[in-house]
Amino acid sequence: MTRAFPTHLDKTLVITLSAICAITPFAIDSYLPAMPVMAESMNVDISMLSVTVSLYVLGLAVGQLIGGPLSDRKGRRPVMVLGLAIFALASVLLTTSSSIEMLWLWRAVQAVGGGIALVGVPATIRDNANGAEAAKLFSLVALITMIAPSIAPSVGTLILSLADWRAIFYFLALTAVLVIGLAVAFIPSEAASVKKATGGHRGLGFIGVLKERRALGYMIAQAFAYSVMMIFLANASMIYMGFFGVSAEQFSMLFAANIATLIAMNRLNTFLLSKFEPATLLKGFLLMQFFGGLTLLASSLIAPERLLFVVPGFVIAIGANGGIMANASACYLKYFGNNAGTASAVLGAVQCTVGASVSAIAAFISMGMVQPVIIVMLVSSTIALMGAMLGGSGSGLEISEELV
Known part of the structure; x- marks a missing residue:
């Protein structure tokens, strides 16, 4: 049978896992308003700063490939703490960057640390739940995590009004230290430890995960749906502030509209999970995202210079991820249990690699235009x-039966 989190762990564990997840959107979104200032201080084009978004996501992929198998062997909590410590140190080192190359280097290290910590979150959920129950837990963690991207650009703007861009990275370092405290205090050893794998599936490696063909479709779905969000994140500053000429304050408001829709779709998904299977809901939210893309294409053809025509399409396409990610993760991870860390690493690495690559392609071919x-x-x-x-x-490998 499927096991739920112990009652006395519910709130603290979910909050802690959410805080670990929130590190990534803060790391990506909090410095978006500072990009023009950073580009000017380093005497480079702003497109060179946009590369740091894709670079961070690629670093996340590497970190998850390291952290996933490690957490299967050593336990979830110590690996999460290690990743957060690397993230905090790299955040401080980012403030010493005097060139774009040094910024790229420490940004990559920061991302690897974030990935090592992040991969333990879905693995911990899969250790304790499966199916619709897991999807609800993914939705709950995602809901709390969504607070981060909704306020991160505003936090970055506030910090930028009080100090220079380096203060944003000091803030990220402090945040990571605080989350380490949460992990140590609220992830008990029994929740962080890993069940010993048994039978022929012990130590399932990356290739073994990829042989589980039933899960591959869900991996593709999550990776490319995530790419839609990454394309927006990597190009949002260029689109809104560059092409349409909005201010940093207006940018934060437009960005928040996407997060509000993400939260609304997340709550709708949680409600619908009591009536429908995660796989069914996944297809429905992906259709919503596809419709958002069609709306954007129509607006770019009919009124390419009208901001109000473009915003609804972005809101629909990005907001759909509020229901996509939780269901895709639950559908994928139901085929893995003892090796949830390794499976999560593969999913996270593919998701991040595809997201970074596709968003980089979009940024490269855009040439300052929105339609590409x-x-x-x-x-x-x-x-x-x-x-x-x-x-x-x-x-595929019949491993899910023994794990629930």
Whole structure:
């Protein structure tokens, strides 16, 4: 049978896992308003700063590949703490960057630390729940985590009004230290330890995970749906502040509209999980994202210079991820248990690599224009929908039966 988190751990464990997840959106979004200032201080084009978003996501992929198998062997909590410590140190070192190359280097190290910590979150959830119950827990963690990207640009703008851009990275370092305290205090050893793998599936490696063909469609769906969000994040500053000429304050408000929709879809998903299977809801939210992409394409063809025509499409396409991510993760991880850390690492690495690559392609071909970005978003949402349609088909390692 499926096990839930022990009652006395519910709130503290969920809050702690959410705080670990929140590190990533803070690391990505809090310095977006500072990009023009950072580019000026380093005497580089702002596009060189946009690279740091894709670089961070690639670093997350590497970190998860390191942290996933390590957490299967050593336990969730110590690996999470290690990753957060690396993140905090790299955040401080980022403030010493005097060139774009040094910024890229320490940004990559920061991301690896974040990935090592992050991969333990879905693994911990899968250690304790499966199916619709796991999807609800993913939704709850995601809901709390969504507070971070909704306020991160505003926090960055506030810090920038009081100090220079380096203060943003000091803030990230302090945040990581505080989250380390939460992890040590509220993730008990029994929740952080890993069940010993038994039978022939002990030590399932990366190749073994990829052989579970029933899960591959859901991996594709999550990776390309995530790419839609990454394309927006990597190009939001260029689109809103560069192309449409909005201020940093207006940018924060427009950004918050996407987060508000993410939260609304997250809550809707949690409600619907009591009536529908995660796989069914996943397809529905992916259709919503596809519709958002079509809306964006239409707006770019009809009124390419009208901001109000573009915003609704972004809100729909990005907001759909509020229901996509939790269901895709639950559908994927139901095929893994003892090796949830390794499986989470593969999912996270593929998601981050695809997201970073696709967003970098969009940034490269955009040439300061919005329509190329929109086309790449629409293609990504189409691939994600096709992946979900394929999810659950084929054969694979029958490992889920022994794990629940």
